[in-house]
Amino acid sequence: MIVLVMTVLLTLLAVITIVIIRQRSLFAVVILTGVYSFLMASVLIVLDAVDVAMTEASVGAGVSTVLLLATLYLTQSREYPQPRPAIIPLFVALGIGGALIAGTFGLPPFGSADTPIHNRTAPRYLAKSIEETTVPNVVTSVLADYRGYDTMGETVVIFTAGIGVLLLLLGRRRRYSSETGEEIQGE
Amino acid sequence: MFVLATSAVLIALTLAVVRAIRGPTVFDRVLAGNTIGTFAILLLASVGFMTGRPEWLDIALTYGLLNLISTLAVLKFFRHGDLAYDIEEDGEP
Structure with a gap:
């Protein structure tokens, strides 16, 4: 069912x-x-x-x-004329999709406990976490210490995206204000 | 019995999707979208009871709340032509 x-x-x-x-x-x-x-x-x-x-x-x-x-x-919204069907992108997409599907056959079975990630890193984190980082929470020590550079990269990406959105919104508001001429003093 | 109910919900879901795809007017599509949200909730509930996990009912309730947001946004968009309309400008509370 x-x-x-x-x-x-x-x-x-x-x-x-x-x-x-x-x-x-x-x-x-x-x-x-x-x-x-x-x-x-x-x-x-x-x-x-x-x-x-x-x-x-x-x-x-x-x-x-x-x-x-x-x-x-x-x-x-503006509609462009329909482009002609292209053959090469179709084959590229089919090839990449086929490669990805073929790649899934090489993965270990779902839920398998024998994979390297369960046998090497996780037990070491659990055993040495407090000794090496003196952080009582193992998840925190993994995110902020063992994978510190990774987390910093993610934070930089989110920060950059936020700045981009703020710049876009501020630019739009300023243009709107210069047309009406009175909004900008209030902001 | 739950198998029967799930089958019925699946058939109804398919019909609603057909209406959302074919729908000649925009309002057909809005209504079909809302109906599909409702059928997703029903499907969750019946599949949860069918597989012996009645606690999925709580998730279904949360979906019900979420289903309201997008429909409200769409209808507000139609009513005012804007999502953040100015109350004083429109002159209504």
Whole structure:
């Protein structure tokens, strides 16, 4: 029965993806992406990934629908003539997709305890964490100490994205203010 | 019994997706999108009981709250043409 549920949900996902690509009305695309997110969240729940499903439902169906609608309001849409179908990109995409699928056959079995990540790093973190870092929480010591450079890189990426968004929004507001001539003093 | 209910919800979900795809007007699509959210909640609940995990019902309730947000945003967009409209400008509370 679970197989049947998954089959129906994944088929609907594939159909909706094709329709989103071929759809010309941007508003319909916004609605269909929300539908896609709800179906994807259902798939993730059936796969027992409840936390990922919750993120998908709140971000995909909730927040990004609002963001896409705001984008529709703030921008104009213009349709370019349909480009001719290109053969080479299709083959590149098929080749990369085939390589990725072939790569999954080399992975260890799902949930296997014999993989290197379970046998080398994790026991060492658990054994030496307090001795080496004097942090009582192992998760904190892994994130902020053993993987400190990784975490710093992530923080830099998020910081840069935030600055970019702020610059875009401030630039827009200033232009708007210079047209009306009175908003800028209040800000 | 839960198998039967799940099958019925799946069929209804498929029909709603067909309406969201074909829907001639925008309002058909908005309504179909909201209905699909509702069917996702029902599917969660029935699959949860079918596989012996009734605690999925709590997740389904949270989905119900989330389903409201996007529909409200879409309808507000239609009513005011803007998501952050000015109350004083429109002259209504």
